[in-house]
Amino acid sequence: MRKTVIEPNGKNFQYWKDIWHYRELAYNFAKRDVTVRYKQTRIGLGWAVIAPIINVFVMTFIFGNLAGLSSDGSAPYYIMVYAGTIPWGLFSKGLTTSANTFITNAAIMKKVYFPRIISPIGSAVAHIIDSMISMSVLLVMMFIQGYLPSLRFLLFPVFFLLCLILGTALGLFLSSFNVKWRDLAQIIPFAISIGQYLTPVAYSIDSIPEKLRLLYSINPATGVINAFKWCIIKDMPFDWTSFLIALAWIVVLIPLGIHLFRKTERTFVDIV
Amino acid sequence: MSEKPVVLKIENIKKRYRIKHITKKPEGRSEKIKAAVKSFVNPNANKEDFWALNGVSFNVEQGEKIGIIGKNGAGKSTLLKIISRITEPTDGRIEMLGKISSMLEVGTGFNTELTGRENVYLNGAILGMTKTEIDAKFDEILEFSEVGKFIDTPVKRYSSGMFVRLAFAVASHLEPDILLVDEVLAVGDTRFQKKCIDKMLNIAASGKTILFVSHQMNTIRQLCDRVIVLREGTVIFDGDVEEGIRIYNSEAYMEKQNHYDFTELTRQPGYNLDKAEILSLDILQNDSCIYAPDEPIELKLRIRTKVENIGDMSFRMLIWQADETPIEVCFTDTFANINTIGEFDVGITINKHNLGPGIYKATLILSGGTAKANSENLDYVYPAFVFEILHANGTSQSWPRQWGWCHFDDVDVKLLSDGDK
Structure with a gap:
């Protein structure tokens, strides 16, 4: 029979095995998130298509038409914006849901045990499903426009996942503070709406003056989002500086985020 | 017979919570700054340790059904939370063998937007069931729940x-080796x-x-063997x-005392x-309030009348079991015809109560009226007093419940015929 030992300070060597054991729960959480989001709506998943399209056209109008910024490479401006909103969405949603995971799921977590990390993993899977829908819309748009991707396109899943992982890892890191100080739950949406303008989502990284480029690239999202756009836009150069900075963030944030998350999950129910 | 294996070993489990004290609000600017600096430098200054569990140890053998009882705040739920790994102990160690599931609440994670069917799968997964397990038990769950054709309706449209x-239904179809249950059986009609x-x-x-936390002693009796x-x-x-139940009951009751003051007691609506x-009650001749089976119970009550011409006054007394099961009622004779305003002492003696051993509490109802027909209840005090009845042999051992709570005496037995040959 399986033996479980409970001791203070979380000396739980089965944690990773447990996560595997509870993998179906992650899938169920994802399924719940996706189903609930579009329940009792007339067009259901259609909203996953319509909302980003509207968003893209608003941003194209502001940045491309009003501000007159230039696109990356030869891509039509709105395609470039669309290619930026998909990874940004993954990053920001991954960040928000994992940072709030202890609070939004407190009711369940106070009554049932499962490795708590299953919860943000489940949400992350739901974000993948949502973004894959946006991704197919982007492809349809590109075909209609006659702007076909090159072979680099095949690399998109790598950057797609990196955006999500980066956002989630940053969220895990913040989640432990969020349990103690709810101020973070107020700050995060605010930071994300500002962050969208400090990240090359709706404009090209080339619009940033050369001497500010390094400072600008410290933003962890810059590198992965730019790299994602690179695989959609066939004649865009790859910006190694920002990408390597983003990779460094990921390498630091994953272990740090998981460590803090695990430290918090052991007793957070006592304070939430 | 070989000894059964120990499946749950709980060693010296402690759980500390920090509670914050509200201190006096600082007055004046310098005081405020001082207080702010102090709380920043030492955020634990105004906090006190509260030990919800303070060294709990016991072993559970395979197949045992254990009832965990205690007053509110005794640490029952905290203990279940620690065993089910929802929160960590501050100190101690627990070893468990086999799959553990907990039913600390029914409907954990139910999403009201989802249909019954979707919720069965979601809730099942939250409780640790695999899809294959739920598939296999789905029909059984559906039948048990009696939800029938509404299974594909969103749960928000369900009646409670x-x-x-x-x-x-979902929770009860779990198949763990060890099941932790926290007072969830009191659902539905x-x-x-x-x-x-x-x-x-x-x-x-x-x-x-099974480890079972409950305040329902009857359920504990049915389910548990320890x-x-x-x-x-x-x-x-x-x-x-x-x-255990006897000890719990004597715990859960208010302290046995021989003087009760009802002037501050909140009465039920309508009184x-x-x-x-009724102003007060004194228990006479018995300081401990523990009686031998044939010992009379003597009470002295002080009552106050506030209007004239109340008429014939009498008492009604109800005796209750620990779990509020009513046991006996008695109607006293009219003790006086009171026509003046004032305070009076009334003595009541219960010569023969016929109660089996156990702890009881009593309700006293004062009524009055100029004729039997218009007699009305004037005051109602509950609990009026608490007392314990011992075994005939003078011990307070438990009394087999199958024997009931009252005993007959004065039963005639005689041989009605000679030995037919």
């Missing part, structure tokens, strides 16, 4: 009864509650190990069910005490 039935208890009895009979009584985070009793009230 349907909701809890479905929720309990009486008929469904019985069904829930039967289901639990089935689970119990199948040889699973009781652990907690008080202030420590185990004060571990063993026989009836003995505005505008005509008369």
Whole structure:
């Protein structure tokens, strides 16, 4: 029979095995998130298509038409914006849901045990499903426009996942503070709406003056989002500086985020 | 017979919570700054340690059904939370063998937007079931829940009864080796509650190990073969069910005392005490309030009349079991015809109560009226007093419940015929 030992300070060597054991729960959480989001709506998943399209056209109008910024490479401006909103969405949603995971799921977590990390993993899977829908819309748009991707396109899943992982890892890191100080739950949406303008989502990284480029690239999202756009836009150069900075963030944030998350999950129910 | 394996070993479990004290608000600017600096430098200054569990140890063998009882705040739920790994102990160690599931609540994670069917799968997964397991048990769950054709309706349109039935149905189809249950059987209507208890009895009979927290002593009696009584985070009793319940009852009751003052007691609605009230009660001749089976119970009551011409006054007394089961009622004769305003002492002696051993509490109702027909209840005090009846042999051992709570005496037995040959 399986033996479980409970001791203070979380000396739980089965944690990773447990996560595997509870993998179906992650899938169920994802399924719940996706189903609930579009329940009792007339067009259901259609909203996953319509909302980003509207968003893209608003941003194209502001940045491309009003501000007159230039696109990356030869891509039509709105395609470039669309290619930026998909990874940004993954990053920001991954960040928000994992940072709030202890609070939004407190009711369940106070009554049932499962490795708590299953919860943000489940949400992350739901974000993948949502973004894959946006991704197919982007492809349809590109075909209609006659702007076909090159072979680099095949690399998109790598950057797609990196955006999500980066956002989630940053969220895990913040989640432990969020349990103690709810101020973070107020700050995060605010930071994300500002962050969208400090990240090359709706404009090209080339619009940033050369001497500010390094400072600008410290933003962890810059590198992965730019790299994602690179695989959609066939004649865009790859910006190694920002990408390597983003990779460094990921390498630091994953272990740090998981460590803090695990430290918090052991007793957070006592304070939430 | 070989000894059964220990499946749950709890060693010296402690759990500390920090509670914050509200200190006096600082006055004046310098005081405020000082207080702010102090709380920043030492954020734990105004905090006190509270030990919800303070060294709990016991072992559970495979197949045991253990009832955990104790007053509110004794640490029962904290203990279950720690065993089910929801929160960590501050100190101590627990070893468990086999799959553990907990039913600390029914319907955990139910999403009201989802249909009954979707919720069964989601809730099942949250409780640790795999899809294959749920698939296999789905029909059984559906039948048990009696939700029927509404299974594909969003749960938000369910009646609250349907909701809890479905929720309990999922939870009760878990198949762990050790099951932790926290007072979840009291769901739905009486008929469904019985069904829930039967289901639990089935689970119990199948040889699973169960830890069961409840305030329902009757359910504990039905389900458990061992009781652990907690008080202030420590185990004060571990063993026989009836003995444990007896200890719990004497715990759960207010202290036995021989003087009761009712002037501050809040009465039930409808008793505005505008005509008369019971002021106090004294138990005479017995300081401990523990009686031998044939010992009379003597009481002295002080009452106050507030209007003239109340008329014939009498008492009604109800005797209750620990779990509020009514046991006896008695109607006293008219003790006086009172026509003046004032305070009076009244003596009541219960010469023969016929009560079996146990702890009881009593209600006193004062009534009055100029004629039997217009007699009305003037005051109602509950609990009026608490007392204990001992065994005939003078001990307070538990009394087999099958024997009932009252005993007959004055029963004539005689031989009616000679030995027919």
